[in-house]
Amino acid sequence: xxxxxxxxxxxxxxxxxxxxxxxxxxxxxxxxxxxxxxxxxxxxxxxxxxxxxxxxxxxxxxxxxxxxxxxxxxxxxxxxxxxxxxxxxxxxxxxxxxxxxxxxxxxxxxxxxxxxxxxxxxxxxxxxxxxxxxxxxxxxxxxxxxxxxxxxxxxxxxxxxxxxxxxxxxxxxxxxxxxxxxxxxxxxxxxxxxxxxxxxxxxxxxxxxxxxxxxxxxxxxxxxxxxxxxxxxxxxxxxxxxxxxxxxxxxxxxxxxxxxxxxxxxxxxxxxxxxxxxxxxxxxxxxxxxxxxxxxxxxxxxxxxxxxxxxxxxxxxxxxxxxxxxxxxxxxxxxxxxxxxxxxxxxxxxxxxxxxxxxxxxxxxx
Ligand SMILES: Nc1ncnc2c1ncn2[C@@H]1O[C@H](COP(=O)(O)OP(=O)(O)OP(=O)(O)O)[C@@H](O)[C@H]1O
Ligand SMILES: [Mg+2]
Numbered sequence: 001x002x003x004x005x006x007x008x009x010x011x012x013x014x015x016x017x018x019x020x021x022x023x024x025x026x027x028x029x030x031x032x033x034x035x036x037x038x039x040x041x042x043x044x045x046x047x048x049x050x051x052x053x054x055x056x057x058x059x060x061x062x063x064x065x066x067x068x069x070x071x072x073x074x075x076x077x078x079x080x081x082x083x084x085x086x087x088x089x090x091x092x093x094x095x096x097x098x099x100x101x102x103x104x105x106x107x108x109x110x111x112x113x114x115x116x117x118x119x120x121x122x123x124x125x126x127x128x129x130x131x132x133x134x135x136x137x138x139x140x141x142x143x144x145x146x147x148x149x150x151x152x153x154x155x156x157x158x159x160x161x162x163x164x165x166x167x168x169x170x171x172x173x174x175x176x177x178x179x180x181x182x183x184x185x186x187x188x189x190x191x192x193x194x195x196x197x198x199x200x201x202x203x204x205x206x207x208x209x210x211x212x213x214x215x216x217x218x219x220x221x222x223x224x225x226x227x228x229x230x231x232x233x234x235x236x237x238x239x240x241x242x243x244x245x246x247x248x249x250x251x252x253x254x255x256x257x258x259x260x261x262x263x264x265x266x267x268x269x270x271x272x273x274x275x276x277x278x279x280x281x282x283x284x285x286x287x288x289x290x291x292x293x294x295x296x297x298x299x300x301x302x303x304x305x306x307x308x309x310x311x312x313x314x315x316x317x318x319x320x321x322x323x324x325x326x327x328x329x330x331x332x333x334x335x336x337x338x339x340x341x342x343x344x345x346x347x348x349x350x351x352x353x354x355x356x357x358x359x360x361x362x363x364x365x366x
Contacts (some may be wrong), residue, residue, distance in 0.1 A: 002047060002063025004030055004154060004186060011044050018044040020210035021058070026188055027306035031177050032199040033189045036207030037233070041188040045207075046156045049188070050079050062154070073103070075154075076261030078147020082159040084139045086131040092118070092142055093127040099150025110149075117148045120183060136164040137172040144179060155180060155187040161196065172199050181320065194234055195245040198222070205228050220340045228353050231278045232364035238284075238323040239360060240297075247271050254350060258319020260293040262345075266352030274355035281326040286313070292344040295350075297323070301339045315343060 006028040011019040011040040019041045026032040032043045041346065049060060051072035052248060060068045067075050087094050096117060100110035118124040131139055140160055147155060160176060161169045175237035177200040180187040197204050198218040205215045206229075214226045222338050228239070239316045242256035250267050254275055269275055289298070302322065303314035306329065313325040327333075335341055356363035 002065075002153075002186075004188065005061040006045070006049065007059040007061070009045070010056050011041075011047060011048060012056055015285055018130070018208050018322060019048070019055075022210075022212055024205060024212060024215070029181075029186055030202045031180055031187045031200060033187065033191060033201040034154070035194060035197040035204050035233075037192055037193055040080075040207040041210045042207060044191075045160055046079070046158055046188065047152050049154075050077050050156055051075055052079070059129055076151055077154045077156060078144070078150060078152025080140070080143045080147060080155060080160050082155045082162040082317065084143040084160075086091065086142055090130075091127065092129050092131075093132070093311075095131070095142055096149045096308070098146060109315075113149050113339045114255060117145045120148065121145045121179065122356060136168055137175065140164075140172065140176070141179070148183070153185060155185050157187060157189045159190055159192075161191075169196070170224050176200065193349075198234070198243060199205070210347040225278070225351060226361065226364050228276060228278065228356060230353060231353075233366060236281055236324065236326075238279045238281060239364070240279070240321060240323070241355065241360065242277060244271050244273045244274055244275055252260045253354065254303060256297075256319060257321065258317060260297055260317075260319070262350070263347045263354050264295075264350045265347060269352065269354060276353045276355055276360060278351040278353065279323070279345055281312070281324040283345050284323065284325045284343045285345065286325060286327070287342045287344050288334075289340045289342055291344065293344050295345050295347060299341065299343065300322070301335055301337050301341060304337060317343075 006024050009019055009022045034045060036042055040310055048055050059066055093114060097110055097114045100113055118127055121144055123138060123141055151163050161173055198258055201218060203217055204221060205212045205214060208229055214221060221230060221234045225234060231237045240256050242254040244252055245255040245261060246253040247270055250265055252264050252266050252269060253261055254277055255261050255266055289326060297317050299315040299317040301313060304315045305312045309329060310326050311329050315323050315325060
């Protein structure tokens with residue numbers, strides 16, 4: 001089965017640029033997610049790939065074949081909507097048989113196909129049931145079965161878990177991935193839920209305002225966010241503002257607001273330039289006030305919340321900035337609310353960015 005490739009794809013609705021010159025390759029049999037805040041263009045990109053809407057400019061390829069002029073039903077793509085869009089008055093069998101019927105397959109052939117795909121999604125024993133008699137997870141499998149029976153080799157899933165409650169959602173998100181993998185399908189899964197995308201995807205494209213801002217494996221995005229936006233959208237981060245006090249071949253000393261100096265690595269920043277230091281909450285260690293080291297931030301414990309597997313601390317720094325520190329619950333704890341403490345981190349684990357022109361809050365807001 002082939003790659004899906006979009007080249008310089010742009011789509012406008014009146015004045016709104018829903019997709020702005022997007023380039024993307026999704027590999028054969030990959031489980032790929034489009035992740036981004038509401039309105040960033042995820043559904044628009046899926047609909048363009050499916051052929052449900054036409055681009056203003058750009059190209060779409062499935063394998064080597066350019067498909068922008070191919071009608072949707074001939075693209076071998078199945079679209080699974082958030083609502084699953086099953087026909088409520090039709091049984092499981094009739095829902096799945098819909099594609100073959102519309103395509104005028106002969107009856108014997110359709111029957112074989114429908115049996116096969118219902119076996120594949122393990123719902124053969126429910127072929128007489130109506131959608132309202134099925135669980136959310138089952139409806140989702142029927143929606144996939146219907147797409148497969150209609151000849152889909154590529155699954156486009158638009159918030160396929162969106163209708164389900166949080167607990168069920170967490171359970172069956174892995175099933176979605178497993179089903180695609182077992183059936184050797186390429187899947188493009190749209191979500192605005194970063195933990196969902198992180199836990200099931202081979203790779204993720206993070207989108208913002210009609211553009212793809214970074215593509216990578218979940219680990220790559222988490223460990224090496226390419227921008228402040230991604231550092232904020234994927235996982236949790238502390239953002240500390242400062243300016244470059246020394247710059248030596250990528251080795252930087254940053255003077256933070258409040259006067260603390262920290263060492264970090266970052267290219268492209270010159271002396272006196274404004275900068276933002278990004279530190280993940282689990283990277284900070286909590287030390288006694290007497291601690292002397294290279295990268296230290298002094299402050300007071302403002303809040304402690306026990307969250308099961310981990311404890312979250314809010315620390316008010318001398319600069320009046322707040323930072324979050326996360327530690328496993330079982331870590332030894334010798335301090336309490338109101339205690340003075342010192343935070344420390346390894347230079348390699350901080351990320352440095354130039355201060356954004358639009359302002360920090362504007363840049364990272366979703
Ligand atoms: N048919 C349309 N007519 C006018 N504007 C549209 C249309 N479809 C999408 N848009 C606009 O294009 C932008 C991108 O919309 P899109 O539906 O792709 O976002 P999304 O990332 O899927 O968001 P959500 O997470 O809320 O589903 C939005 O500003 C939206 O209002
Ligand atoms: Mg959408």
